[in-house]
Every structure is written in C-alpha cells, then in structure tokens.
Amino acid sequence: xxxxxxxxxxxAVLAYLAAGVLFILALRGLSSPESSQAGNxxxxxxxxxxxxxxxxxxxxxxxxxxxxxxxxxxxxxxxxQRIQMTAMPELVAGFHSLVGMAAVLVGCAxxxxxxxFGITDAAGAILAVSRxxxxxxxxxxxxxxxxxxxxxxxxxxxxxxSPILLPGRHILNLGVLAGILVLTxxxxxxxxxxxxxxPLLWIILGLSFLIGVTLIIPIGGADMPVVISxxxxxxxxxxxxxxxxxxxxxxxxxxxxxxxxxAILSYIMCRAMNRSFISVIAGGxxxxxxxxxxxxxxxxxxxxxGSADDAAFIMQNAxxxxxxxxxxxxxxxxxxxxxxxxDLLRKEGVSVKYAIHPVAGRMPxxxxxxLAEANVPYDDVFELEDINSEFGQCDVAFVIGANDxxxxxxxxxxxxxxxxxxILDVEKAKTVLFxxxxxxxxxxxGVDNPVFYGDNTMMLLADAKKMVENIVKGLNGxxx
Amino acid sequence: xxxxxxxxxxxxxxxxxxYVVWSVTPALHTPLMAVTNAISSxxxxxxxxxxxxxxxTEGGGVSQWLGLLGxxxxxxxxxxxxxxxxxxLAMYKKKDKKPAASK
Numbered sequence: 001x002x003x004x005x006x007x008x009x010x011x012a013v014l015a016y017l018a019a020g021v022l023f024i025l026a027l028r029g030l031s032s033p034e035s036s037q038a039g040n041x042x043x044x045x046x047x048x049x050x051x052x053x054x055x056x057x058x059x060x061x062x063x064x065x066x067x068x069x070x071x072x073x074x075x076x077x078x079x080x081q082r083i084q085m086t087a088m089p090e091l092v093a094g095f096h097s098l099v100g101m102a103a104v105l106v107g108c109a110x111x112x113x114x115x116x117f118g119i120t121d122a123a124g125a126i127l128a129v130s131r132x133x134x135x136x137x138x139x140x141x142x143x144x145x146x147x148x149x150x151x152x153x154x155x156x157x158x159x160x161x162s163p164i165l166l167p168g169r170h171i172l173n174l175g176v177l178a179g180i181l182v183l184t185x186x187x188x189x190x191x192x193x194x195x196x197x198x199p200l201l202w203i204i205l206g207l208s209f210l211i212g213v214t215l216i217i218p219i220g221g222a223d224m225p226v227v228i229s230x231x232x233x234x235x236x237x238x239x240x241x242x243x244x245x246x247x248x249x250x251x252x253x254x255x256x257x258x259x260x261x262x263a264i265l266s267y268i269m270c271r272a273m274n275r276s277f278i279s280v281i282a283g284g285x286x287x288x289x290x291x292x293x294x295x296x297x298x299x300x301x302x303x304x305x306g307s308a309d310d311a312a313f314i315m316q317n318a319x320x321x322x323x324x325x326x327x328x329x330x331x332x333x334x335x336x337x338x339x340x341x342x343d344l345l346r347k348e349g350v351s352v353k354y355a356i357h358p359v360a361g362r363m364p365x366x367x368x369x370x371l372a373e374a375n376v377p378y379d380d381v382f383e384l385e386d387i388n389s390e391f392g393q394c395d396v397a398f399v400i401g402a403n404d405x406x407x408x409x410x411x412x413x414x415x416x417x418x419x420x421x422x423i424l425d426v427e428k429a430k431t432v433l434f435x436x437x438x439x440x441x442x443x444x445x446g447v448d449n450p451v452f453y454g455d456n457t458m459m460l461l462a463d464a465k466k467m468v469e470n471i472v473k474g475l476n477g478x479x480x
Numbered sequence: 481x482x483x484x485x486x487x488x489x490x491x492x493x494x495x496x497x498x499y500v501v502w503s504v505t506p507a508l509h510t511p512l513m514a515v516t517n518a519i520s521s522x523x524x525x526x527x528x529x530x531x532x533x534x535x536x537t538e539g540g541g542v543s544q545w546l547g548l549l550g551x552x553x554x555x556x557x558x559x560x561x562x563x564x565x566x567x568x569l570a571m572y573k574k575k576d577k578k579p580a581a582s583k
Binding site for chain 2: 016019020023024026027028030031032033036037039040043044046047050051054055058059060061062064065068069070071072073074075076077079080081083085088091092095096098099101102103105106108109110112113115116117129228229232235236238239240242243244245246247248249250251252253254255256257258259260261262264265268356358363364365366368369372373375377378379380381383
C-alpha cells in the first residue's frame, strides 16, 4: 500500500477523469430547465464513479466505510426530503460547512498518515509542496466551515441578521490572514512539520476557524447572497487544494468548477447591488439605519392605503399585471397564494408576469425556486433586463415583499447608499400595488422608498400572505 | 503525475467552469449552488483513502477515524445535495400547452 496514490493505475486515472467530465456536464445541464434533470443525473453518476474507483483502489476497512456512507447518506436524504423550499439558503449554507469540515478532516488525516496518501519522499518526510497544499486546504476548509456556520445561524434566524461590528475588525482580519499565510510558509519549510510533528498545522487550523467567524459576523442579512456564493466558491477551492495533495483529477476539476461557479455568482450579486466585492466583505452595510436624510422625512409624507378588495378590483380591470416578489414573500410563505391570485387573474383575461431582481431573496435564484414550488411556469418568470422595459406599458405592478430593488432613488440620488444599483422600474406602471407589513420599516439599506408616496401607488399594509389570500377571496367573490 | 500537469488541468478546468457557469440560466442559480455543493463533496475521495488506509497502517487509528467522520459529512452532502437539487429541478415546469388565456 506504500505510495498508493503515486502508483494509481491507468484505469483509475481515466475513471477519475470521467467523473470530472460528468461533473462539467452536470453544470452544463443547468443552462435550461429541460436539460437540468439529466445534468443532475450526470453529477450523481460522476460521484458514484469517483467513490467506486476509490473503494476499488483501497479495499480495506470496508464495513466501517460503508456504515459511514449509510449514516451520512441517510441523514442527507432525509434532510433533502423534509426541507422547506423557503429554508433553502440556510440549507445550502449548512451543506457548505460540511464540505469545509470534510476538507479539514482530510487534510489532518493526510498530515497524520502521509504515507497512505503517497505524499512522502524516500526518507518518509512529507513533501514541501504537499505541505503548502495541505496548509492551504485546511485553512480554506476551516474558513468555509466556520463562515458557513455563521451564515447558517444568520439565515435561519438563530442569530441576528444585523451586522456585528467588532472594533478594529479590518486590522484583526488582515492580521489573522497574514498570520495564516506566513505560518503556511513556515509549515512548508519546517523540519518538524515534514516529519508530521509540531503544532503549526493546528495553529493554522485554529486561526482559520477564527477568521471564518470574524469575516462573516459583520455582514448583514441582505448581503447574504454574496456571502453564500463566496462560501460556495471557497468550498470549491478547498476541494481543489486537497485534489492537488492527492493528485486526483476528479477533485481538481470539481474544485475548479465549484470555485469559479461561486466566484461568478458573487460577482453577479455584487453587480446587481452596484457594490464592490470588497465593500460587501468589509461588512457593516445598513448598520447605520435611518441615517439618510430621506428616512428622517419619511413620517410626514402621505401615502394612499388600500384594501384587498380595492387591489382585487384594480387588477381584475387591468390588462397586464407584473408581480415583483422579494424576500418578504419568502418570509410569509406567500408564493402559493400568489400563484392562485395569478391563475384567477388569468381566468379574467389578465396577462400576468413575474419579474425577478437578481438579489431578491437571500440567495441567487431564491425567488425562482419558490415560484417554481408554487407551480408558476418558469416561462412566466422574467429576469430584470428582460422585463424592465415593460413596466412603462403595464397597468399594475404588484410588489410583494420587495423594497430596495424597486427604489428609484438608486437612479437619482447620488448620496443614497443604493445609488447605481439596477432596479425594477415599478414606478412607471399605471398603478403600483405595494404589499408591505407596515409603513414603519424601511428596506435593508435603511433608505426610504419614494414609490410608497407616489400618486399612482396604493399601499397594501398587511402580512404578505394574508393580503394575497384576501385578494384571492376578493377575486373569487367579486367576480363578474 | 507531476505538479505542473496537475496545475495545467486545474487552470483549464477553471476556464471550463467560467464558461459553463455563465451559461447557466439565472432562474436555476439556486439549484446550481445545491449541485455544486454536492459535487464539491468529491472531497469524500480523500476521506475514503484516509479511512481505508488508516485501517491497515500501524498507528493510523486517528487518521482512520478522521477519515470516517469525513466520509459521514461528505455523504450527508452528496445524498442531500443531489436529492434536494432533484427535488427543486422537478418543480420547474413549462406553461401548459392549453394556454390559460393570457390575452
């Protein structure tokens, strides 16, 4: 079994390569909903090949291993069946933490038993290049783990979503990061580390767990789409680093795919908020709530409030309605009632479309999944750039649980924290129906929204789900 | 395989990832995260090696148990990730052929 990895037979190398290619095809399948299910199957086949090949190469200790797979697989399967679609962001964050922890465990196991991983030289010392990969893999894995745990706690409401600002946090974080890099460098040249001894790896590990926490706690709830994408990316890089250690193509290809996927999603989310990645990661956005001049003046302004029956009447007599969902829809689980409302309007001959802002919700694509869950056909759901020009011609924009993504100040007010963010132009619709819990709260960015006070706006102040259910009643009862 | 050929595979795979992910439709970004999550659990390969080799290496007990724990965690992710992705993707439906009279 000595130098097991270095002596990987050709068939196994090809099998791992095939697994890597199947993973590429799994992502490729997601280019359209029709091909997506086949893509997912490719991913499963790829994973089965990777696991099967590894077990065939290392056929020892099988009973325990199969037991471990059965336990983990059973837990995972049950979670996947039971989880509510609205809880998807925290589920994904939780899963990221597991990948991070698994990377940490693999790195530590390789450090303690380097011969089995084929990363030692003739004298039995761990290769320097392997120690760099190991140090980085363990560090990224640990950051992914603790960062994802914090993201999970914030997203599931077990911890406040508002930013927690430590004094001097930037210096602290940069210092810890520098410490990790320097120690990884020392780890690569240290003689004791080569012999698998000394505390260096454990210090790197501890610092990485710490920085994962301090990096994520200052980031507020609505910036979570970026955080989840970033942690997604990290989990990929952790897998890639371990792939280098094991010289395993499946792991390297996957790590690169996942790493770039998460990075691209982070970029898309930042662009949709017109903020730099650095400013999101620096955190603290929205912490100084009510600071803007607009927020102070909000109380005096007048707005029109309406009832569910008013809303039902207006929409019944409209030709086109565009529905704009946001995080509030997810919180109140209003998607099913919303779809019912859409169906009833269609029966009356109203054209109903859905408009999704890229950062609506708590993770990329969050709204699309919830609408799909409620059986809204995906060809009725449009992205910002595809539908934004239609608000000018539409009769009703029905905003439910969204706020900042509809705020026209983003176009006009250079002092606004959301200035420059692309928004859905709901104010151009003939009538805006704005479902909101109360007039008290302003959006996440702490900015008041002039749409509330527009002449063409009717505020529907209630819980989103209750309001939509009452509108549905109105549509049923008040029919022609 | 030497370091440079592995690095080559890695760099090329980053480019493949870049182009493949840009072609993913935004409507499927949540399933994308779930499935990337599942496939990044290919880290299980390392955990399996640790668990298997630890069983026959002298003094490999600790790394065997670390490996087994890694196998459990990665398996949660693999089964959970693929299953939840499948569940989500099954929900995405096209409009019915008989139009619901949208205009």
